[in-house]
Amino acid sequence: MTRDGRSLIAALAGIVGARHVRTALPERITYARDGLPTHRRVPGVVVLPGSRDEVIAIVRLLAALGVPFVPRGAGTGLSGGALADADAVLVVLTRLNRILRIDPRNHLAVVEPGVVNVRLSAAAAPDGLLYSPDPSSQTACTIGGNVAENAGGPHCLKYGVTATHVLALEVVLADGQVVELGSLSGEPWGPDLVGLFVGSEGNFGIATRITVRLLPIPRAVRTLLADFAALRTAGEAVSAVIASGIVPAALEMMDQSCIRAVEDSVYAAGYPRDAAAVLLLELDGAQESAVAADAETIAGILHAHGARSVTVAADAKQRERLWQGRKKAFGAMGRLSRDLVVQDAVVPRSALPDVLETIARIAGAYGLTVSNVFHAGDGNLHPNISFDGRVPGLKARVDEASGEIMAACIAAGGTITGEHGVGLDKLRYMPLLFDGDALAAMRAVRRVFDPEERVNPGKVVPVHACREWVGSVNAERGTRNARADVRSDFRVPTSALET
Amino acid sequence: MTERGGFEGLDSCVHCGFCLQACPTFLATGDEADSPRGRIELMRALEAGELAPNDPGVALHLDRCLGCRGCEPVCPSGVSYGRGLEASRALLAERRGTPPLVRAALAALTGTGGDMRATRLVYALARALRATGVPGKLAGWGRLRFAFGMLAATAPKDGGRRWRSVEVGGGRPRANLHRLPPPSMTSPVLLFRGCVMQGLFPHVHAATVRTLEVNGYAVRDAPGQVCCGALHAHAGLRGEARRLARANVAAFGAGGDADDAPPLIVVNSAGCGAMLKEYGHLLHDESDGVGQRFAARVRDVTELLAERGPRPGAPIDATVAYDPPCHLLHAQRIAAPPEQVLRAIPVLRVISTPDAAQCCGSAGLFTLVEPEMSRAVLQPKLASLAQARPQMIVTGNPGCVMQIGAGLAAAGSPIAVRHPVELLDESYRAAGYYA
Ligand SMILES: Cc1cc2nc3c(=O)[nH]c(=O)nc-3n(C[C@H](O)[C@H](O)[C@H](O)COP(=O)(O)OP(=O)(O)OC[C@H]3O[C@@H](n4cnc5c(N)ncnc54)[C@H](O)[C@@H]3O)c2cc1C
Ligand code: SF4
Numbered sequence: 006m007t008r009d010g011r012s013l014i015a016a017l018a019g020i021v022g023a024r025h026v027r028t029a030l031p032e033r034i035t036y037a038r039d040g041l042p043t044h045r046r047v048p049g050v051v052v053l054p055g056s057r058d059e060v061i062a063i064v065r066l067l068a069a070l071g072v073p074f075v076p077r078g079a080g081t082g083l084s085g086g087a088l089a090d091a092d093a094v095l096v097v098l099t100r101l102n103r104i105l106r107i108d109p110r111n112h113l114a115v116v117e118p119g120v121v122n123v124r125l126s127a128a129a130a131p132d133g134l135l136y137s138p139d140p141s142s143q144t145a146c147t148i149g150g151n152v153a154e155n156a157g158g159p160h161c162l163k164y165g166v167t168a169t170h171v172l173a174l175e176v177v178l179a180d181g182q183v184v185e186l187g188s189l190s191g192e193p194w195g196p197d198l199v200g201l202f203v204g205s206e207g208n209f210g211i212a213t214r215i216t217v218r219l220l221p222i223p224r225a226v227r228t229l230l231a232d233f234a235a236l237r238t239a240g241e242a243v244s245a246v247i248a249s250g251i252v253p254a255a256l257e258m259m260d261q262s263c264i265r266a267v268e269d270s271v272y273a274a275g276y277p278r279d280a281a282a283v284l285l286l287e288l289d290g291a292q293e294s295a296v297a298a299d300a301e302t303i304a305g306i307l308h309a310h311g312a313r314s315v316t317v318a319a320d321a322k323q324r325e326r327l328w329q330g331r332k333k334a335f336g337a338m339g340r341l342s343r344d345l346v347v348q349d350a351v352v353p354r355s356a357l358p359d360v361l362e363t364i365a366r367i368a369g370a371y372g373l374t375v376s377n378v379f380h381a382g383d384g385n386l387h388p389n390i391s392f393d394g395r396v397p398g399l400k401a402r403v404d405e406a407s408g409e410i411m412a413a414c415i416a417a418g419g420t421i422t423g424e425h426g427v428g429l430d431k432l433r434y435m436p437l438l439f440d441g442d443a444l445a446a447m448r449a450v451r452r453v454f455d456p457e458e459r460v461n462p463g464k465v466v467p468v469h470a471c472r473e474w475v476g477s478v479n480a481e482r483g484t485r486n487a488r489a490d491v492r493s494d495f496r497v498p499t500s501a502l503e504t
Numbered sequence: 505m506t507e508r509g510g511f512e513g514l515d516s517c518v519h520c521g522f523c524l525q526a527c528p529t530f531l532a533t534g535d536e537a538d539s540p541r542g543r544i545e546l547m548r549a550l551e552a553g554e555l556a557p558n559d560p561g562v563a564l565h566l567d568r569c570l571g572c573r574g575c576e577p578v579c580p581s582g583v584s585y586g587r588g589l590e591a592s593r594a595l596l597a598e599r600r601g602t603p604p605l606v607r608a609a610l611a612a613l614t615g616t617g618g619d620m621r622a623t624r625l626v627y628a629l630a631r632a633l634r635a636t637g638v639p640g641k642l643a644g645w646g647r648l649r650f651a652f653g654m655l656a657a658t659a660p661k662d663g664g665r666r667w668r669s670v671e672v673g674g675g676r677p678r679a680n681l682h683r684l685p686p687p688s689m690t691s692p693v694l695l696f697r698g699c700v701m702q703g704l705f706p707h708v709h710a711a712t713v714r715t716l717e718v719n720g721y722a723v724r725d726a727p728g729q730v731c732c733g734a735l736h737a738h739a740g741l742r743g744e745a746r747r748l749a750r751a752n753v754a755a756f757g758a759g760g761d762a763d764d765a766p767p768l769i770v771v772n773s774a775g776c777g778a779m780l781k782e783y784g785h786l787l788h789d790e791s792d793g794v795g796q797r798f799a800a801r802v803r804d805v806t807e808l809l810a811e812r813g814p815r816p817g818a819p820i821d822a823t824v825a826y827d828p829p830c831h832l833l834h835a836q837r838i839a840a841p842p843e844q845v846l847r848a849i850p851v852l853r854v855i856s857t858p859d860a861a862q863c864c865g866s867a868g869l870f871t872l873v874e875p876e877m878s879r880a881v882l883q884p885k886l887a888s889l890a891q892a893r894p895q896m897i898v899t900g901n902p903g904c905v906m907q908i909g910a911g912l913a914a915a916g917s918p919i920a921v922r923h924p925v926e927l928l929d930e931s932y933r934a935a936g937y938y939a
């Protein structure tokens with residue numbers, strides 16, 4: 006009960022209207038997963054604010070009550086980041102979907118966090134501009150989610166990930182304070198707080214207004230599809246392309262299993278089904294002749310490194326088809342089996358050929374199907390393991406194989422996430438990469454924004470692995486107990502569904 | 505019916521979210537529970553018995569699904585959402601019964617209350633009321649006034665008063681029009697009449713027959729045919745849908761073992777067409793695949809016309825917006841044929857609004873039983889049509905004609921909505937094909 010005697014739910018309804026507060030179990034169940042369905046947490050309450058002011062009012066209410074909360078965009082995240090526990094409120098931002106301003110003269114746009122990525126580019130197109138970060142999920146994910154995950158995408162190889170394109174943010178901190186980070190001309194002084202917030206995985210507060218840079222739509226574009234008889238040669242060709250000094254706008258790889266899933270789908274793009282792997286490359290620039298010359302050079306390099314064929318998209322339509330196939334590949338994995346886990350490791354590009362072979366070997370040893378579709382130019386791997394979760398013991402095998410794959414990537418000099426974030430899913434790998442002191446430092450930074458660790462609790466930093474964990478638990482015990490009382494009035498009985 | 509009744513169609517969903525932005529109800533509320541992905545989650549839990557079919561939290565969001573299947577063609581994993589939905593609605597109907605409003609509407613519109621005479625009377629009264637012109641004047645946003653708008657939208661329209669037929673060749677009408685000799689081969693086809701189409705759109709049936717004949721089809725009747733059962737299946741009344749399906753299979757002749765193939769079945773309502781093409785699934789357990797063979801013979805009228813060109817008619821100088829019915833575009837995946845039909849009309853300018861592929865909110869009885877969501881889904885379409893300013897809207901499904909027509913009338917717009925074959929028919933008439 007709140008101080009004025011109304012329950013939390015009634016208070017939330019007072020802010021957003023009863024129809025935008027979801028309390029029934031079935032409704033909350035629909036929010037129990039994100040794009041990585043192997044994690045499942047049923048939130049206590051779901052609230053859908055319709056404006057920035059409502060977000061602020063909600064956060065202030067929750068601060069007053071000491072209730073934890075989790076921001077959520079479209080729920081396409083691939084690390085379980087947007088899931089909330091039964092004692093937390095899930096704040097869904099899909100209704101904040103207005104593009105507030107497009108400024109074609111200064112090449113920038115101001116958006117609410119729930120704007121779907123691709124809609125911003127569509128809105129900017131009449132002015133000859135686009136929003137460059139293009140995660141494969143761009144027809145579904147929100148810009149707020151992109152900011153929180155520092156999302157990448159095929160074209161980030163040349164133009165940079167989300168962080169490069171965010172100029173300023175309005176953020177509601179956990180205590181309800183509203184702060185402006187950054188400015189249109191860059192941070193006026195001190196540390197790069199925008200840079201810090203981008204990629205914070207919902208741990209630093211809720212972004213309510215986002216100012217991004219727009220880029221001119223490139224005037225000349227060439228899209229190449231190269232087809233390889235072996236995964237290793239495709240991996241080697243990637244390094245050769247980068248070594249040429251030409252920076253492709255995008256350089257993506259797909260293996261045979263993935264090619265076939267896409268070719269069986271409505272997004273069939275005409276990839277050769279018998280190829281062991283294909284590379285999808287794009288070159289762009291302001292000058293037709295320069296881009297054409299680069300395309301020719303790259304085609305030569307690909308041939309020299311074992312490409313069976315290199316085809317160039319004949320027109321915009323074919324280019325779009327080639328890209329749609331790539332971008333929907335993850336969504337097509339359901340054709341292989343009903344369950345799926347995807348990893349997101351980054352390895353040095355030169356290690357790609359070896360790592361790909363190692364992954365295949367590990368999968369083989371566990372008797373699992375792995376499909377690879379990834380941002381090869383960045384060395385950002387996405388091995389997808391398809392399996393049937395109904396088979397007893399299989400999920401455990403998948404987890405073990407995932408762990409081994411991750412360890413192999415780290416051993417090759419890589420890291421555990423390129424763009425999907427740590428969330429819940431990669432908590433277990435953090436100690437493989439960081440020692441207790443490093444984790445404690447991360448936690449300390451987070452506490453600058455959210456001293457109570459009330460926004461998106463339990464994600465990103467595996468708290469139990471921090472060196473100061475034991476001490477802090479004792480120090481916090483008092484506040485935790487106090488909070489439990491407040492929460493108890495809306496704790497919805499967890500059902501057998503929750504895992 | 506398959507062993508799992510259609511739920512198996514949901515197995516391949518990987519929760520990627522690519523369907524979210526294709527779903528009109530998600531766009532209206534932003535709520536995952538009103539999205540395809542969220543509903544799949546609910547349906548899986550229903551099948552597993554983890555959620556009860558009479559749980560209001562389940563029913564609310566499954567009831568609010570339009571069944572438009574806009575989520576299917578965007579799904580990379582090929583999830584059969586529509587089948588899962590029907591299986592779920594069957595469970596719901598079993599547990600909580602059918603709402604009286606739905607029962608009454610089904611009985612009145614489809615005659616499946618058992619009394620076909622009553623239904624004929626309903627339609628006769630509706631046509632009489634329509635002829636007075638009063639419903640058009642009363643059209644508005646309230647439940648009843650919207651229904652008046654829907655009825656008014658079904659009236660045959662005389663396009664001639666809205667635009668001129670262009671005369672080609674300076675003064676000598678039709679003299680140098682490209683008139684092909686009638687096709688030498690005539691193929692017999694059987695017309696599926698349906699209930700609403702027969703009751704309120706007999707003029708579309710007439711246009712269908714005439715335009716098909718010009719293109720070399722001999723249209724015959726199949727006596728004994730009944731409602732397709734789509735409204736029943738959507739309401740979860742599978743038993744009734746199957747009964748109707750069996751009756752239709754009998755009326756149109758199961759076809760099969762004879763040497764010459766049985767005639768194709770032509771349908772001019774996208775909703776009925778989608779249902780007839782599902783008979784294979786619906787009558788899955790019936791002997792030797794009768795449903796499957798029936799379904800294989802079903803063609804939308806625009807498919808048949810497009811196959812023959814169709815023959816070009818006389819020019820119509822107008823700008824029309826083509827709005828593909830969900831049950832044509834998403835359920836039957838028919839995109840090009842209707843546009844091909846319209847292209848057979850010289851000079852006619854066909855435009856398409858950016859959100860044309862999105863549902864109008866009609867969805868069978870949906871507009872009646874979920875008026876709030878239905879109107880919320882209709883609004884964006886009306887807004888983009890207001891911006892595009894066509895002289896007429898063309899769409900090949902009775903529900904869409906009524907829904908968009910009523911919405912336009914309520915918004916005070918004079919724009920009419922018609923079936924593509926009506927336009928072709930008008931063009932053919934001007935070309936002298938019927939002389
Ligand atoms: C098919 C598919 C392809 C994908 N391809 C790519 C890819 O190419 N590159 C890539 O980087 N990712 C990719 N992803 C992952 C995912 O789409 C991105 O992480 C995306 O940025 C998530 O956006 P969302 O709106 O769905 O966020 P959600 O999943 O809802 O949330 C993600 C995280 O952001 C936080 N959050 C959301 N909104 C806010 C806000 N306004 N303020 C603060 N925190 C917030 C949440 O708490 C959560 O921790 C893909 C996912 C899928 C399903
Ligand atoms: S697009 Fe298909 S696989 Fe993806 S969430 Fe929707 S139904 Fe599931």
Ligand code: SF4
Nearest residue numbers: 527569570572573575
């Ligand atoms: S059928 Fe239509 S309304 Fe229903 S979930 Fe699919 S897209 Fe949404």
